[in-house]
Amino acid sequence: MGTITKALNLLNHFCPGRAEIGLTEFRTLSGQDKATVHRHLIELAANGFLEQNPVTRGYRLGPAILRLAAVRERLFPARTIVAPIVERLASELGELVHVSLREGLHLSPLIHHDALIHGTRVYFDEAELLPLHATASGHAMLAFGPEHLLPDVLKDDLPATTAHTITDPVRLTEIVDDVRVCGFAFVDQGFEADVSSFAAPLFGDQQEAIGTIAVAVPTLRMTDDMKRRIRAVLPGTAAEVTDKLGGVVPAHLKRIWADAA
């Protein structure tokens, strides 16, 4: 692992509930030597990716990240483009909808929206990377993304986050094959207990999935009727998002989606 990766990984330890991280905590979280961590922190801070709280001496995510995010959004306004579609689908279904983009062997949340009409809600954290093997989005990504993804994911053991998580390589391969045929993915409590999800792939200009759109529903509310409603609208919405992002849905998948409708 290169120096750059080690340093950038430090940034991934922030999450809600861990807003500020000290040197010692970073050491335990990253498993690296204190001196190494310290120099990396200093260098990240010098570049504005972190900032140090002078009182607690803890480190926080810095302003450079916001600036770069603004640049990216300006150059490639994915969030802005996708937001209204996600909101529309969320209110149409009354459930949580999220769009994620692939980031290596994970999915990185781009945006999410919850209709907030129910008392129980799916907790969704835009800070958290989604694993490919445990989520509906991940299965959709594996099915329609670059070919090397599935073998890469299977290189390591698949960690289980619930009792339902798929951890068997053979089973995962079967499921992914199935997703290729169906044109969408369904996962029941694979990542979080009591949450079931549907997901469909989003494409770039290369006919390879670059991300996914998903609906996450508390398992209790995932009735047959709800499943039907989601299946009826998800492919069309995925195609719409792909189109708005300047991508192209592969012809064979277009056919699958049309046949299902």
Place this chain on the structure above:
Amino acid sequence: MGTITKALNLLNHFCPGRAEIGLTEFRTLSGQDKATVHRHLIELAANGFLEQNPVTRGYRLGPAILRLAAVRERLFPARTIVAPIVERLASELGELVHVSLREGLHLSPLIHHDALIHGTRVYFDEAELLPLHATASGHAMLAFGPEHLLPDVLKDDLPATTAHTITDPVRLTEIVDDVRVCGFAFVDQGFEADVSSFAAPLFGDQQEAIGTIAVAVPTLRMTDDMKRRIRAVLPGTAAEVTDKLGGVVPAHLKRIWADAA
């Protein structure tokens, strides 16, 4: 310069009009060896900070940046908090208002808003780092920020971006001293031609400025009346933003601002 800094600096070459950068262009922009740049690009891409367009082979800013920005905004919702205040001031004055945070020896735009009621507008680019010596925001930062800032800025030659840019170290020191007395900074066409600005400091919990709020006006519209109007509201707004960010305005500056009103 460490490896991390070299790699992160690659990200700073993106700007409106340069959405995608190829290997060779990166090499010329950064002045580093092609092999070095290439490995850095690969590693940044592996971490989601860049993504490669498979058609053009060019690199774009990646999704990890958006995710981290969402995390930061959630942990420390500066943008969200500041946005309504900036919008209010912008519409009140009918001119462009921006808030920036310090990022090393520069200021990093956090948010800006333009009332858009005039035909001529100040161009403001949230992608661009603002120099401390040439902008009103920078002068406010130098005056009320950490003590080491001014000497650090004066270590290198001060580049001029307009004919009005302050490049003389002695003159800059005088101006900064002056800003300390006034409680705000005024710069006429120091960074961009035909733009004049007022700026006031924003404070963290350590009585040291962490950023600035500024009003940028086309020089033609910067009449005495406009100056009076800005001076009348800027300190109060700066105090409000500081307060909302959980900071404290130093007592002596509070007095200066009160006396001016």
Place this chain on the structure above:
DNA sequence: GACCAAAGGTTCAAATAATGAACCAATGGT
């Protein structure tokens, strides 16, 4: 207020990872 523990931070020889000149491959224009 003296003591202690824990966290932050620094040093320097040893080791590892970064470097860059040269080379290869692919693309596109003439």
Place this chain on the structure above:
DNA sequence: ACCATTGGTTCATTATTTGAACCTTTGGTC
């Protein structure tokens, strides 16, 4: 078919990163 340009790779050399040990500061306790 040729050449020019860009993207990408190799491998010996070099310089940067590394980490055990050490120092400093902070905060709590008796």
